[in-house]
Amino acid sequence: MNFFQNIQSFLLIIILLFSFVNCQNIPNPRSQQTSSLIGNRLYFFSGDLSTTDSKNDSASNITNEVWYLDLSSSFNTATPPWGKDVGMPIGYNLGASCVSPIDNSVFLVGGRMYIPNTANINLGSSPVYVFNSNISLWTTLNIIGFNSSFKMRNQIQPVIDNYGKIYTFGGTNYTGFNASYVVYNDMNILDTTSMTWSTLAIYTNAPPTATLLPTGIIVYIGGYKDTLTRSVNPFEPIQTFNTKNYNWSTKVAGGDNIGTRASHSAVLSMLYCIYYICINVKHKINIYFK
Numbered sequence: 100m101n102f103f104q105n106i107q108s109f110l111l112i113i114i115l116l117f118s119f120v121n122c123q124n125i126p127n128p129r130s131q132q133t134s135s136l137i138g139n140r141l142y143f144f145s146g147d148l149s150t151t152d153s154k155n156d157s158a159s160n161i162t163n164e165v166w167y168l169d170l171s172s173s174f175n176t177a178t179p180p181w182g183k184d185v186g187m188p189i190g191y192n193l194g195a196s197c198v199s200p201i202d203n204s205v206f207l208v209g210g211r212m213y214i215p216n217t218a219n220i221n222l223g224s225s226p227v228y229v230f231n232s233n234i235s236l237w238t239t240l241n242i243i244g245f246n247s248s249f250k251m252r253n254q255i256q257p258v259i260d261n262y263g264k265i266y267t268f269g270g271t272n273y274t275g276f277n278a279s280y281v282v283y284n285d286m287n288i289l290d291t292t293s294m295t296w297s298t299l300a301i302y303t304n305a306p307p308t309a310t311l312l313p314t315g316i317i318v319y320i321g322g323y324k325d326t327l328t329r330s331v332n333p334f335e336p337i338q339t340f341n342t343k344n345y346n347w348s349t350k351v352a353g354g355d356n357i358g359t360r361a362s363h364s365a366v367l368s369m370l371y372c373i374y375y376i377c378i379n380v381k382h383k384i385n386i387y388f389k
Contacts, residue, residue: 124181126166131192135205137232139171142184144207144230145191148216156218156275161190163215165230185235189224190215193253199291201263205230206291208267209252211274220274226250227289242289244296248272249287258311260342263291266317268309268340286340299345315342 132146148160165187169180187207194210212224225239226249255270267287273280286299310318319338337350 124183126164126181126183129162133191133194133196133207133210135196135198136170137198137203137205139169140167140182140232141170142167142196142205142230142232144196144205145187147192159192159213159218159275160216161192161211161213161218163187163190184232185237186215187228187230188237188239189213189221189228190217191228195255195257195267197257197259197265199259199263200261201292203232204291205232206259206265206289208257208265208289209249209255209270211251211253220251220276240294242294242296246285246287246296246298248281248283249296249298252283252287256309258309258317259291260311260315264342265289265291266309266311266340266342268317268319286345311342316340317342 126143127148128150129146129148132143134141134143136142143166145162145164148162149158151158163186165184167182167184169182174180190213191207191210192213195208197206197208198204199206207228207230209226212221213219214221226245227240227242229238229240230236231238249267249270251272251274252267252270253273255267257265257267259265265288267289269283269285271280271282288297288299289295290297308320310320312318317340319340337352339348339350340346341348
């Protein structure tokens with residue numbers, strides 16, 4: 100009897116030990132992170148680990164952790180295959196990431212940057228960080244013509260085209276600690292092949308979402324149109340930016356009346372349908388641009 104009891108005890112210890120080790124490879128709850136799909140891995144960069152009042156910036160706990168979800172095979176959603184990669188040089192939130200179509204490098208553009216695991220802003224940080232997932236290496240860039248007002252620019256939605264150019268429209272320089280701040284409506288372009296930066300003339304509003312079509316047209320819908328009152332744009336007039344000739348134009352969408360909003364997200368389907376999701380409501384807009 101003692102033999103079987105010992106076997107049961109041994110198996111129980113093994114199960115508990117496995118569960119403990121498995122739980123160590125699970126990221127803590129967080130918000131305000133950014134993510135990118137690289138091959139079969141969905142990467143998540145940094146974010147706020149604070150579980151207190153999200154409106155209290157002094158209580159933030161901005162991590163520099165990098166996690167990925169392995170999508171190479173199907174898995175049980177109760178036990179997702181998480182992995183942890185090398186951390187960022189800085190804590191990071193409310194920024195955005197773009198994957199280069201040239202070499203799969205990840206460019207983290209803008210965002211608020213902190214001393215890791217604190218709520219202390221890191222003013223000496225680089226404006227752009229690059230992650231090489233093949234060798235787990237972070238680097239900074241020497242950018243020609245960088246727009247200094249873009250430092251700490253957050254709440255942005257950049258897109259990258261097939262030529263390695265990153266387009267970022269609008270954003271704000273609010274960090275939670277500056278009493279006054281600006282909501283921008285300029286277009287910033289980073290050419291990752293030459294590491295040159297350019298800023299185009301100001302447009303009329305600052306929408307938060309950007310969807311790049313295969314034709315080279317960036318579609319902007321909704322967003323804030325006034326810095327002071329933070330009034331939002333309706334969905335029907337669609338602002339578009341042509342990455343080939345750098346021209347803006349306006350399209351009018353028919354169909355259902357979606358109304359005004361900001362802080363929504365968007366994805367593009369294979370049929371040129373853009374799906375916008377905001378507060379658990381999904382809308383579809385058919386786009387036909389030549």
